[in-house]
Amino acid sequence: MRVLLVGGPGSGKGTQAKRLAAHFGVPHISSGYLLRDHTASGSAEGHEAREHMERGDLVPDEVVQDILREPVRRAAENGGYILDGYPRTVRQAEFAQLDPDGADFAVTAVVHMNVPRDELVRRLLARARGVDDDPAVIEHRLEVFDELTKPMLDFFEKRGELLEVDAAQPVETVTESILEQLQRIEAAQRTDAAERPHDEA
Ligand code: AP5
Numbered sequence: 001m002r003v004l005l006v007g008g009p010g011s012g013k014g015t016q017a018k019r020l021a022a023h024f025g026v027p028h029i030s031s032g033y034l035l036r037d038h039t040a041s042g043s044a045e046g047h048e049a050r051e052h053m054e055r056g057d058l059v060p061d062e063v064v065q066d067i068l069r070e071p072v073r074r075a076a077e078n079g080g081y082i083l084d085g086y087p088r089t090v091r092q093a094e095f096a097q098l099d100p101d102g103a104d105f106a107v108t109a110v111v112h113m114n115v116p117r118d119e120l121v122r123r124l125l126a127r128a129r130g131v132d133d134d135p136a137v138i139e140h141r142l143e144v145f146d147e148l149t150k151p152m153l154d155f156f157e158k159r160g161e162l163l164e165v166d167a168a169q170p171v172e173t174v175t176e177s178i179l180e181q182l183q184r185i186e187a188a189q190r191t192d193a194a195e196r197p198h199d200e201a
Helices: 013-024 031-041 044-055 061-077 090-098 100-105 117-127 135-158 171-195
Strands: 002-007 028-030 081-084 109-114 162-166
Touching (some): 013 028, 013 109, 028 061, 031 044, 031 081, 044 061, 044 135, 061 090, 162 171
Parallel strands (some): 109 162
């Protein structure tokens, strides 16, 4: 199972990724967590990432790719992953999905966690994780999502890999809805594979 969760800040990616990872017995790989770990440890990548994160901007693609590439590849080789927050731009998606080396660890399903903007703001203000949950920075993170991450949804929709979930519902209902849709996509992929002539498989 190789699943990517995509959604605005506060849409519940981390919350659902933990539950899905436990359900499928695969690692939860969070780009935000790994980046915060690097900033806390003072690594070169963390040093470069810090100012972008504090402003609510995206960290440069190369830095994120350097940090995420190996954990994603390792997890894919060992049964799959739930990705939370990477890729999150068209360029990152192209790198992760289309790189010839990446074919074996590319995602098989992408879940768009849809939550109205005012609910996202409410959740983030209630949580107040750190400097990036300041009201002005939240506003900017929402703009960055609209401008740089939403276009990535079209990329995955054209590939037939996108699932839409109403993530404004209670946590348990959102998990059930994601699992139901993933089961449907898995069944369809199994049918496709069974119907494909042997020399294409
Ligand atoms: P990241 O850590 O990924 O932050 P984010 O995308 O802004 O998302 P959050 O972690 O704030 O929210 P979430 O969707 O995980 O929701 P959560 O489950 O926590 O990234 C941080 C920064 O790192 C970025 O701004 C960027 O600078 C950088 N970065 C990361 N990835 C990058 C990349 N690929 N490229 C470049 N830069 C990158 O839930 C939020 C709150 O809501 C919690 O309190 C939770 O309890 C509550 N909640 C969750 N679900 C529900 C529900 N159904 N009902 C009610 N409350 C709920």
